[in-house]
Amino acid sequence: MKYQSQSVAKLYFIAAIGLFVGQILFGVILGLQYVIGDFLFPYIPFNIARMVHTNLLIVWLLFGFMGAAYYLVPEESQRELYSVKLAKWLFWIFLGAGVMIILSYLLIPYGRLAELTGNSMLPTMGREFLEQPTIGKIGIALVCIGFVYNIGVTILSGRKTVINMVLMTGLVGLVVLWLFSFVNPENLVLDKYYWWWVVHLWVEGVWELILASLLAFVLIKTTGVDREVIEKWLYIIVAMALITGIIGTGHHYFFMGAPGYWLWLGSIFGALEPIPFFLMTLFAFNMVNKRRRVHANRAAVLWALGTGVMAFLGAGVWGFLHTLAPVNYYTHGTQITAAHGHMAFYGAYVMVVLCIISYAMPKMRGRVANSNKAQVVEMWSFWLMTVSMVFITLFLTAAGVVQVFLQRMGDTPLPFMVVQDKLEIFYWMREVSGLVFLIGLMVYISSFFIKGDAADEAPVLEASAADNN
Amino acid sequence: MKDIFTKSVARNIYYGGSAFFIFLFLVLTFDTHQRIPERDNREAMTEVTAHGKRLWEENNCIGCHTLLGEGAYFAPELGNVYFRFGESTEAIKGFMKSRPVNGIPGRRSMPQFNFTEEELDAIAEFLKYTSGINTENWPPNIQG
Numbered sequence: 001m002k003y004q005s006q007s008v009a010k011l012y013f014i015a016a017i018g019l020f021v022g023q024i025l026f027g028v029i030l031g032l033q034y035v036i037g038d039f040l041f042p043y044i045p046f047n048i049a050r051m052v053h054t055n056l057l058i059v060w061l062l063f064g065f066m067g068a069a070y071y072l073v074p075e076e077s078q079r080e081l082y083s084v085k086l087a088k089w090l091f092w093i094f095l096g097a098g099v100m101i102i103l104s105y106l107l108i109p110y111g112r113l114a115e116l117t118g119n120s121m122l123p124t125m126g127r128e129f130l131e132q133p134t135i136g137k138i139g140i141a142l143v144c145i146g147f148v149y150n151i152g153v154t155i156l157s158g159r160k161t162v163i164n165m166v167l168m169t170g171l172v173g174l175v176v177l178w179l180f181s182f183v184n185p186e187n188l189v190l191d192k193y194y195w196w197w198v199v200h201l202w203v204e205g206v207w208e209l210i211l212a213s214l215l216a217f218v219l220i221k222t223t224g225v226d227r228e229v230i231e232k233w234l235y236i237i238v239a240m241a242l243i244t245g246i247i248g249t250g251h252h253y254f255f256m257g258a259p260g261y262w263l264w265l266g267s268i269f270g271a272l273e274p275i276p277f278f279l280m281t282l283f284a285f286n287m288v289n290k291r292r293r294v295h296a297n298r299a300a301v302l303w304a305l306g307t308g309v310m311a312f313l314g315a316g317v318w319g320f321l322h323t324l325a326p327v328n329y330y331t332h333g334t335q336i337t338a339a340h341g342h343m344a345f346y347g348a349y350v351m352v353v354l355c356i357i358s359y360a361m362p363k364m365r366g367r368v369a370n371s372n373k374a375q376v377v378e379m380w381s382f383w384l385m386t387v388s389m390v391f392i393t394l395f396l397t398a399a400g401v402v403q404v405f406l407q408r409m410g411d412t413p414l415p416f417m418v419v420q421d422k423l424e425i426f427y428w429m430r431e432v433s434g435l436v437f438l439i440g441l442m443v444y445i446s447s448f449f450i451k452g453d454a455a456d457e458a459p460v461l462e463a464s465a466a467d468n469n
Numbered sequence: 470m471k472d473i474f475t476k477s478v479a480r481n482i483y484y485g486g487s488a489f490f491i492f493l494f495l496v497l498t499f500d501t502h503q504r505i506p507e508r509d510n511r512e513a514m515t516e517v518t519a520h521g522k523r524l525w526e527e528n529n530c531i532g533c534h535t536l537l538g539e540g541a542y543f544a545p546e547l548g549n550v551y552f553r554f555g556e557s558t559e560a561i562k563g564f565m566k567s568r569p570v571n572g573i574p575g576r577r578s579m580p581q582f583n584f585t586e587e588e589l590d591a592i593a594e595f596l597k598y599t600s601g602i603n604t605e606n607w608p609p610n611i612q613g
Contacts, residue, residue, distance in 0.1 A: 038575055041580075126530070187514065188522065188598075235476065235479035236483075255604045256539070257604060408608070416545040
């Protein structure tokens, strides 16, 4: 670690992992509710558990992005963070607010929560992923603004690398687009139109900039490849992300009342959206192949390669599968969507956060890399989580295909609930895969507690390359 | 090739390309606003449907159902429920009223929300208004 202030990231990473555990526990509950419909009913109905599952995901990924930015921006800018104090304050405020929001979902009936928090004054609640009480949304906005300010001042008064600038545009975009979570017209079509400005333009827009810059940072550090080469790749990837992703929003405007031309625009640009993810895969493998040293932290390199592959499969391939309007006509809002959502979020955002944690955490704990033993355990967790997520996705895809056929395409379409009963076997298999994922997560956490000598005996391929970045 | 395609070219594609597509997206958004009055069934919007939408949100219906295909995938699509229930708001209200408080053993069941008659009306009217939106003939059939 080159700058003291980088260590503030540790708090953020620990909180992220803690909330990640909560997210997976609720995922397992949801999976069970799919097959045992009255599990925990009426105490934790499905909608509450789902809200906890998805909101925890969003909050812990934000913690991960913030931690990542606090770690890499000082190093890239070659100066200490503008304000460590602000970063610590914002951490506790964000954690307090996040935990309060989750607990309020679990302890207070949602309708009552809306009443207590004065939702009628500025109604923003009750839309998928944006279920937070309005006051909570304001809190998130303020924390993010404070965070971007802290990062922004650091960057502007330091070295402005490409990684810094791309990360910065991504973070500013994140804040600006969040403001659309306050837009909720009574007209359902307009409501949906702008709802996607948060949801789509985050995950298929500005978050990709954050993803790509984190990946580039880890690759520079672990491969020793020339910064010029990596930065050119980074520019191309993020350029493709926005060129395809912005108009690609149209693949959500097919069947919700927007004009028909979105069928064409959404299909064409949606079909191009895998390009930046494919480039990321090429990028990760190319850089590792061209590496000028073997970094002692092999686990971090594995996460980086894994991100490249899984982001392409989950976001790229599984996204393309149903992005064309004539296909989406049949698959829209089925288990196909759920399958895509799971692998895309895991492959792109979960994995890149775990990647930067894997790289940065040992450094913040005073070593280049963890002991060999700890790394082996961490790599086991990589495979357990990744393979089980592949199976979750495959079982949901199978369920989705059967659902589409029985409910949407057959000569005698069956009612939704009748079809759901027939999908039971796939849901059970998904639940088993989910439990394996949970085990993988436990293995992951245990890897932090394995001691042993730091593994820094790895050979340097070219001595001069070791510290040129 | 390497000499022509430099980092600054890549940078210009990033900033220039993004700016162009943001601008295009804003133009398309403007155009969408011009065209949707003929598609979004706004003539059916009233204070009652607005109240219904609020109730829909404040009880987190989207946490189980989909509405025009978006939401959770745990319970039936409701964008066309008005047609599925024989174009009867009374049938929609009757279904919501009939939900058992403690659920159905072993099965999924919608919670009993104890809505007042006025609230039931508002939700049913909201779903009726939704069913009139031009969705390019989605969903493919009545089952949603």
